[in-house]
Amino acid sequence: MKDKILFLIRKIYRLTDKIAFYPTLLAVLGLIFTYAMIYLEEKGISKYLLETFPALVINNTETARSLLTTFIAGLISIMVFSFSMVMILLNQASSNFSPRLLPGLISNKRHQIILGFYIASILYCTFILVYIEPDGDKYQLPGFAVLFAILFMVNCLAAFIYFIHSISQEIQINNILDKIFNVSKHRMLYLIENEKYKEGDFASSNSWQVYKSKKSGYLQNVSVENIAKIAKAQNVRIDVMVIKGLFVSEENIIFKSEKQLDDDVIDRITEHFDFSKSEVVEDNYVLAFKQITEVAVKAMSPGINDPGTALNAIDYLSQLFSLRIHKNDKSLSYISEVAYVSMATVNFKTLIFQVMAELRTYCKHDVVVVEKLLMMLLHLKNIIKEENKKYQEVLDEEIANLILDAEASISNKRDLNFIKSIV
Structure with missing residues (x-):
């Protein structure tokens, strides 16, 4: 029962990443507030305020109708204009930077909240307009509710101004790179601070029982702690094979077990594998390396030809790799100092090869970018600690391959001598 509750909580949490979640939530809250105001009007709040604070109540039917009609038309126009502009800017970001950046831009919660506030205000004004009786006198007119419509409209205008400012900042490549870097940095720091790994704590799983996936998609998250609790209860060890x-x-194959498991236990374990059709940096720091690398590669394409953006991207990659070298290539989940679950991860060698292979392919002809890449690799060599000395061989190999590709693509001997003098 507890596992099912946790599974349900994770599913609800995943809904918050959907673009329609906050607009729908705010629209529902707007409807609830509308009916609350109608209830107060039925109880005579406008009549009471008209006698006590007449300035707070609009007591002219035609004025109220005109205001509400204008607000509805204006809000719809603002909403259409705002999100037409969003689509245009997203198209530009996809063309100039990378299509992989779009999910992060679309899922901006501040913009979703603004959209939800627009929709809630439109629904509020519409239902209050319908509530006004054609022959209503000053006591029947929902004047106090109309006052709230004016306040909502003023807030929508303020939200629109903020939206214009926010989207103009959001689409700038430096801000995009900085956001990706900060999210992945926090994720890596969390993993580094909480990881536990001791050599020899987990036996080889080559001969263990194999279990396959019944679903397809991107493995967005794995609840390793919950799987470890199941493994402890069954007195078994689990090796998660997918990254x-x-x-x-x-x-x-998604996981292995050192002994045969019942169907019920298998189902309970597989429930803790979350699949999705998209990727999220908050759950997978490796995606940040992919996104920043693609930005650099796209910037160096002949159609864009923006080496400055590529250099900025390499700076962010250098900072991310500086954090990654402090993380172990394996991850274990312990309960009472016993390792019950081993989690597959992208090792440092594979990660830096994937990044450098793309950058070498598309940037090897540019002397300045090659110099920047060499400086990044040399910087990583200098900060490697004693326990991660094996990473130095990986970096030496990448430096040699980068120089080899540069020699094949750059014909100017002076440029080649300059590059070789850096090493």
Whole structure:
């Protein structure tokens, strides 16, 4: 029962990433507030305020109708204009930077809240307009409710101004890179601070029982702690074979167990594998490396030709790799100092190869970018600690491959000598 509750909570949490979640929530709240105001009007709040604070009540039917009609038309126009502009800017971001950035831009919660506030205000004004009786006198007219419509309209105008400012900042590549970097940085720091790994705490799983996936999609998250609790209860060890963030097909091996498990236990374990059709940086820091690398590659394409953006992207990659070298290549989940679950992760060698392979392919002809890449690799070599000395061999290999590609693409001997002098 507890597992099912946790599963339900995770599913509800995932809904918050959907673009329609906050608009729908605010629209429902707007309807609830509307009916609350209608209830207060039925109890005579406008009549009471007209006698006590007449300045707070609009007591002219035609004025109220004109205001509400104008507000509804104006809010719809503002909403259409705002999100038409969003679509245009998203199209530009996709063309100039990378289509992989779109989910992060679309899921901006502040913009979703503004959209929800627009919709809630439109619904409020519409229902209050319908509530006004054609032959109503000053006591029947919902004047206090109309006052709230005016306040909502003023707030919508303020939200519109903020939206224009926010979207103009959001689409700038420096802000995009900075947001990706900060999210992935916080994720990596969390993993580094909470990871536990001791060599020899987890036996080889080569001969263990294999279990396959019944779903397909990107593995968005794995509740390793909950799987560890199940493993402890069954007195068994689990080796998760799939890497978070990668696409998993049906019939792919997702985990191994050191002994045969019942169908009920298998189902309980697989419930803690969350699949999605999209990728999220908050759950998978490796995606940040992919996104920033794609921005750099796109910037170096002949159609864009923006080496400055590529250099900025490499700076962010350098900072991310500086954090990554402090993380172990394996992750174990412990309960009472016993490792029950091993989680597959993208190791440092594979990660830096994937990044450098793309950058070498598209940036090897540019002397300045090659210099920047060499400086990044040399910086990483200098900050490697004693326990991660194995990473130095990986970096030496990447430096050699980068120089080799540069020699094949750059014909100017002076430029080549300059690059070789850096190493």
